[in-house]
Amino acid sequence: MGKSFDIGLERLTGTGAPETEALEASDQGTQAGVPVPQGSTFYLETFGCQMNDHDSEKVAGVLLARGYRQVDGPEAAKVILYNTCSIREKAAQKVFSRLGELRPAEERNGKSFNTEDTEEEHRGHGEENGALSRSAQARVPVPQEPKHPSQRKIVNAGGGKIIGVLGCVAQQEGEGIFERAPWVSLVCGSASYRKLPQLIAELEAGNRRVTGLDTDTDETFETEITRRDNPWRAYLTIIEGCDKACSYCVVPFTRGPERSRASASILEEVRRLAEAGYSEVQLLGQTVNSYADPSARKMRFSELLAAVAEVRGIRRVRFTTSHPRDFGKDIVEAIEAHPTICDHVHLPVQSGSTAVLRAMARTYSREEYLEKIGLIKAARRPISITTDMIVGFPGETEKDFEETLTLLDEVQYDSVFAFKYSPRPNTPSLKMADAIPEEEKGRRLAILMDRQREIQRVKNERLVGETFEVLVDGKSRRENQWSGHTSSNRVMNFTSPERELLGDYVQVKVVSAMPNSLVGEMIGWA
Ligand code: SAM
Ligand code: SF4
Numbered sequence: 328m329g330k331s332f333d334i335g336l337e338r339l340t341g342t343g344a345p346e347t348e349a350l351e352a353s354d355q356g357t358q359a360g361v362p363v364p365q366g367s368t369f370y371l372e373t374f375g376c377q378m379n380d381h382d383s384e385k386v387a388g389v390l391l392a393r394g395y396r397q398v399d400g401p402e403a404a405k406v407i408l409y410n411t412c413s414i415r416e417k418a419a420q421k422v423f424s425r426l427g428e429l430r431p432a433e434e435r436n437g438k439s440f441n442t443e444d445t446e447e448e449h450r451g452h453g454e455e456n457g458a459l460s461r462s463a464q465a466r467v468p469v470p471q472e473p474k475h476p477s478q479r480k481i482v483n484a485g486g487g488k489i490i491g492v493l494g495c496v497a498q499q500e501g502e503g504i505f506e507r508a509p510w511v512s513l514v515c516g517s518a519s520y521r522k523l524p525q526l527i528a529e530l531e532a533g534n535r536r537v538t539g540l541d542t543d544t545d546e547t548f549e550t551e552i553t554r555r556d557n558p559w560r561a562y563l564t565i566i567e568g569c570d571k572a573c574s575y576c577v578v579p580f581t582r583g584p585e586r587s588r589a590s591a592s593i594l595e596e597v598r599r600l601a602e603a604g605y606s607e608v609q610l611l612g613q614t615v616n617s618y619a620d621p622s623a624r625k626m627r628f629s630e631l632l633a634a635v636a637e638v639r640g641i642r643r644v645r646f647t648t649s650h651p652r653d654f655g656k657d658i659v660e661a662i663e664a665h666p667t668i669c670d671h672v673h674l675p676v677q678s679g680s681t682a683v684l685r686a687m688a689r690t691y692s693r694e695e696y697l698e699k700i701g702l703i704k705a706a707r708r709p710i711s712i713t714t715d716m717i718v719g720f721p722g723e724t725e726k727d728f729e730e731t732l733t734l735l736d737e738v739q740y741d742s743v744f745a746f747k748y749s750p751r752p753n754t755p756s757l758k759m760a761d762a763i764p765e766e767e768k769g770r771r772l773a774i775l776m777d778r779q780r781e782i783q784r785v786k787n788e789r790l791v792g793e794t795f796e797v798l799v800d801g802k803s804r805r806e807n808q809w810s811g812h813t814s815s816n817r818v819m820n821f822t823s824p825e826r827e828l829l830g831d832y833v834q835v836k837v838v839s840a841m842p843n844s845l846v847g848e849m850i851g852w853a
Contacts, residue, residue, distance in 0.1 A: 369395045370404035374421055375412025377647070378611050379494055381562035382517055383410045386493065388552035389524055397554075401429065406489040406527075408513075411496035413577050415749035422496050426508040429490055489513060489530050493520075495581035499752060501540050515539035518568065518583035520548040542568075542583030549588060559800060559830045560643075561605040565593055565631070566612035566619075571650060573677075574688045574755040575720065575748060578613055585614070589622040590631055594638065601640030606832075607798060608641055614650040616658060629657035636665035642832065643798065643814065644668045648675060648715075652690045654699045663707050670815045671741075672703055675715035679734030680727035683720050686759065693734065700738050711741040711815035718775060719748040719768030721759035728771050735778055741786065741815065742843075743779045747772055780842045787817075787840035795819060795845075796853040797835045799828040809849075811835075823849035 369390050373383040386408065387397060401407045407429065413419040491513030492504050498516030505511055512530055515523060519539030526537045547567045555561055568583040569576075597608055610632070612618065618628040626634070636644045644667055649658070651674055662668045674696075678684050681692040691699075703710050716731060735743070747768040750757050763771075797819045801810035809828055810820045821835045832853035839846045 367393075367395045367406065368398045368404045369406040369408060370398050370401045371408045371410065372401075372425070373410045374418060375410075375414065375495070377562060377609070378517075378564060378567075378613065379410050379412055380556070381564055381611060382494070382520065382548065384555055384562070385548060385550050385553050386410065386520065386523060387554040388550055390527070391554055392552040393524065393527065404488070406491065408491045408493055411492060411494040413495040413499045413581060413751070415746065416751070417749070419496050419499070422492065423507065426490070426492070426504075426511065429488075429510060430508070431510050489527075491515065493517070495577060498540060498542065498581040499577060502538060505536060512536050513538075516542065516581060516583075517548065518542040518544050521546055542580075544583065545586050547586055547588045549592070555605075557800075559605060559798060560607040560609060561600045562609050562611055563593065563596060563600075564588070564611045566615060566617060569613040570617075571614060571652075571690070572688060574686065574759075575717065575751065577751045577754060580753050582613065585617060585619070587619050587621055590620045590624050590626040590634070591622060593631065594634055597635050597638045597641060601638050606641065606830075607643035607645065608635060609645040609647065610635065611647065613648060614653065615646045616649040616653045627657065628653075629655075629661040632658065632661045632668055633665055636661075636667040641667060645671065645816070647673045649673060651676065651696050651699050654702075656702050659702050659706050659710075662710060666708075670708060670813075671711045671713070673713045673715075674699065674703070676734065676738075677715060677717050678720065678723070678727065679731035680723070683723050683727045686722060687717075687720060687756070693730065697737070709815070711817070712738060713742040713816070714738070714740050714744070716743055716745045716775065717748050718745060718771040719763035721748070721756055721763065722761040723748075723763060723771075732775065732778055735775070735782060739782055739786065740779065741817070742783065743775070745772055745775050745779070783842040784840070787842065787845060790817075790837050790845060791840055792837060794834050794836045794850060795847075797821065797833055797847075799831050799833060802829060813845075818844040819847055820844055821847040821849055825849070 369387075371383055371387055371390075373379050390406070391397065395406065398404050409422050409425055411419070411422045490508075490511045492500075492511055493513075493515050494517055497504065497514045498518070500507070501514065504514050512535060513526060514537075515526060516539065519541050521544070522539040526539055529537045547564065549564075566585060566587045568585045569578045570585040572579055593610075600608060616628045618631060620626040620631070632644060632646065635641065644665075649672060654672075654674060658672075662670070662672075676696050677687055677689055679693055681694070684692060684696075700712065703712055718728065718731070747765070748756075748763065750762075795813040795815075795817075797811035797813055799809050799811040803809065807822045807824055808820065809823055810818060811833075813819055819835050819837075823833070828849075833849050834851040834853050835847040836850045837845045837847045
């Protein structure tokens with residue numbers, strides 16, 4: 328996000344240890360009848376998508392409620408947790424790199440531990456490959472620190488530390504993690520997070536190893552005790568898992584089947600969030616618009632969007648990620664009818680070639696996807712469109728790739744997250760013929776990004792002179808410099824002589840533009 332804005336944004340909050348923890352319920356103490364050892368501390372590092380970020384908020388909430396205190400490095404922690412991502416191979420390798428740093432001294436003697444990690448890929452929260460901008464998944468600004476604290480030191484996992492692997496790598500590798508890194512004692516996939524307090528209690532009671540690896544649950548991971556990392560934007564998972572079975576994707580294996588949360592419970596939480604001062608909510612799901620209300624109300628996703636938008640105090644509603652198959656006119660109509668719903672749809676296409684889409688099992692053709700884009704473009708107010716793309720899928724010909732490039736020209740996306748295809752365990756595409764060499768994938772990725780960068784440059788330059796409402800979420804160390812996001816999720820860096828703006832909505836006039844961000848000056852309050 329906003330990588331070209333070089334004014335050194337201050338860290339406001341993050342996955343480390345916040346100064347003040349915004350714990351939603353304050354039942355600090357013990358749970359499950361097991362007393363927490365005095366002075367217990369935890370360190371939690373998150374990799375991957377926003378759903379992982381939000382899961383980590385919930386995990387932190389659960390631990391804080393048990394009486395644990397969060398610390399900002401593994402050295403000082405009694406419990407060290409990695410919430411992991413396995414969407415692409417390099418994301419998964421990072422975790423083993425971290426685990427290697429925690430190897431106890433006795434384990435290091437004479438033994439090698441191959442992490443296969445390439446640090447060039449580490450950029451904090453899952454920014455890999457060709458993400459031109461993180462604006463579609465914007466988060467609280469985190470400075471571009473060269474190294475995470477845990478990268479700087481080898482921490483000895485001896486001395487009674489509990490090391491846990493959570494999330495997609497946990498689900499994918501299962502108990503194999505104990506073999507690869509015997510100093511790990513907790514392995515728990517996201518579909519089993521409801522069991523986390525119980526698993527932690529078992530470890531506290533002296534158990535050496537515990538696992539939570541079921542995916543056949545119909546429950547979602549909802550907890551009363553979420554510790555939220557962003558003071559203005561609250562994330563809310565409304566649907567977990569995925570039933571879509573794209574041929575390249577591990578998510579259906581690692582996050583289990585689709586299961587939605589009851590609409591009344593979602594709306595109740597949104598009301599509580601608004602009362603607590605959150606003005607923006609972001610509804611999350613791997614396929615958020617496949618939401619199927621399990622309650623008797625049977626609210627459609629578009630109705631839920633509208634109902635969330637009507638909650639008093641909520642000024643912005645975002646939702647991600649939408650699957651093209653389930654994207655209908657009713658969603659565009661909900662956006663049109665409710666200015667509170669942001670002018671932005673993230674609609675991953677993956678490829679511009681119908682042949683490749685078929686091999687990917689995406690369930691739509693190029694033409695069908697373009698029909699959905701047509702619905703968005705026909706809206707009464709401009710809605711920005713962003714997407715995900717994969718290059719170098721097995722069998723992708725030069726002609727297929729050319730069709731992806733012409734799709735860029737045709738749709739004129741506001742931002743694109745592009746990835747080199749990464750073969751993943753258990754997925755049908757792993758066995759497909761005609762693998763594309765890494766070098767060729769890299770070449771295609773670079774071409775795609777160049778083409779898209781030019782599109783964004785031209786589109787953003789057209790915005791010079793226009794005024795946007797901006798939610799201010801970053802402050803520079805430089806005098807008078809601020810940053811925030813427009814409703815269309817563009818990063819806006821702007822000047823203002825005001826002393827305090829964080830969390831405010833202001834009007835900003837654009838004075839210049841770059842491919843990934845706008846530069847403006849504040850002209851008033853929104
Ligand atoms: N559920 C969302 C959807 O269907 O668009 C996206 C979920 S996934 C966490 C985010 C993106 O990662 C996907 O849209 C896809 O572009 C990319 N991705 C998933 N599996 C991949 C793989 N094996 N290789 C490269 N990119 C992959
Ligand atoms: Fe993965 Fe496809 Fe499900 Fe998205 S829709 S999470 S890409 S299987």
